[in-house]
Amino acid sequence: MDATGHASEEVTGFGEVDVEFLPKGVRLTLLKNRAEHRRHRAFRDRSAPEEPTPDEDADGYLTVNWPRREASEVVRQLLDLTARVRAKAPHVTHTLFVSATVRNNFTAVFDEWRPVSKSSFKSWLDATGVEIKGDPHIGRMRKSVKVEKAIVSEGRISAAADDHTEETFATHYAQGTTLRILSGRTIATAQQHWFDKALDRVDGPTVISGTTEDVDQAVLEDAGLSAREAEDIMAGQLDMGVSHCKNPYQSPYSRPGELCAVAPLRCLECRNAWILPSNLPQLLLFKAHLERLRTVLTPQAFERLWGQSWVNLRAVLEDRTPEERDQARKHIEAGQAVLDLPLAANTEFDA
DSSP: OTTTOOOHHHHTSOOGGGEEEETTEEEEEEEETTTTEEEEEEEEOOOOOSSOOOEEOTTOOEEOOOSOOOHHHHHHHHHHHHHHHHHHOTTOOSOSOEEEEEOTTSOEEEEEOOOOOSOOHHHHHHHHTOOOSSOOOHHHHHHHHHHHHHHHTTTOHHHHOSSSOHHHHHHTGGGSHHHHHHHHHHHHHHHHHHHHHHHHOOOSOEEOOSOGGGOOHHHHHHTTOOHHHHHHHHTTTTBOSSSEESOTTSOTTSOTTSOOSSTTTTGGGOTTEEEOGGGHHHHHHHHHHHHHHHHHSOHHHHHHHHHHHHHHHHHHHHTSOHHHHHHHHHHHHTTOOOOOOOGGGGOOOOO
16 A cells, blocks of 8 residues: 555455556555455556665654555565465466465465454444444545645645645545535635636726817826826827826836837727827727728627727727717717727728
8 A cells, every 4th residue: 555555445355467667666456345446556666765874754753665665576576475375276277365364174275364353343342332324334434534734724735635645635635525515615605715816807998088188297296097097198299199108118018118109099998098188089080990890800800900909999888978078079070080990990800
């Protein structure tokens, strides 16, 4: 069990035909009766340390790493040790654990080794007055202990699998109902955490309500801009077309220090964008541009490329009154408002 990390019924339930020695290890066929699992497992020999030395852990316990307990060496010695008895018991082929006993009439008996215990788990339950439902199998208690270890160790397999391999814990004990529920709850909590962060994250523009006459530098500073940023926006130095940008050299779409390479096409998805009432004509022109793209792109492609911009744009326009939108259209018809887009905006690849 120590060398393989498998249960006792598995390591005592394979015969000579279930053993295949490899150049650097051994391959065993293991059978788990209760789970009705037959598995083939290869155990590779580890490299021996050049100078074996005892290790002392933080608790002061001494761990000696010699002699080496390799699965291949244990099986090889077991085969050699039981070879003569197994030769006398050809009917025992499903296990390497055999016994040789002499009865009272001096008759030698060679057979499978069957450990005899003076007590059982059921006897212990009766003696202690513990009542349980179902089969009184000690394996059920072991699983309960493993669940408690997993809970106390906060899911660290290395801590819960302290008496067998981590693979055994992951494939056997971690499949219990309790741990599945706890794991699902942990996953759901993590998903909710990141979902809430995604909802709280501001990736869209900041919209200033009111009329053009109502917006001045003080209003922008009260909304969160610095005095320099507010002054530059009011002077038109940060006008990107459909919005103003508080810092075009700190764009989330470009490297820090480089001028934003996606304006004005992605301004409606950018947290640096500030939309003022004076941007309404350009927003209507940009809406016309997106409506044209909707006619040439498939719905899936449009949603993937422009879905967020379209949603944000509609939200901004719906916040304006019909009178404001009509006035903006008059500016467009009079040629007083234009929207300069890069040449790439007129070509879309539906990939």
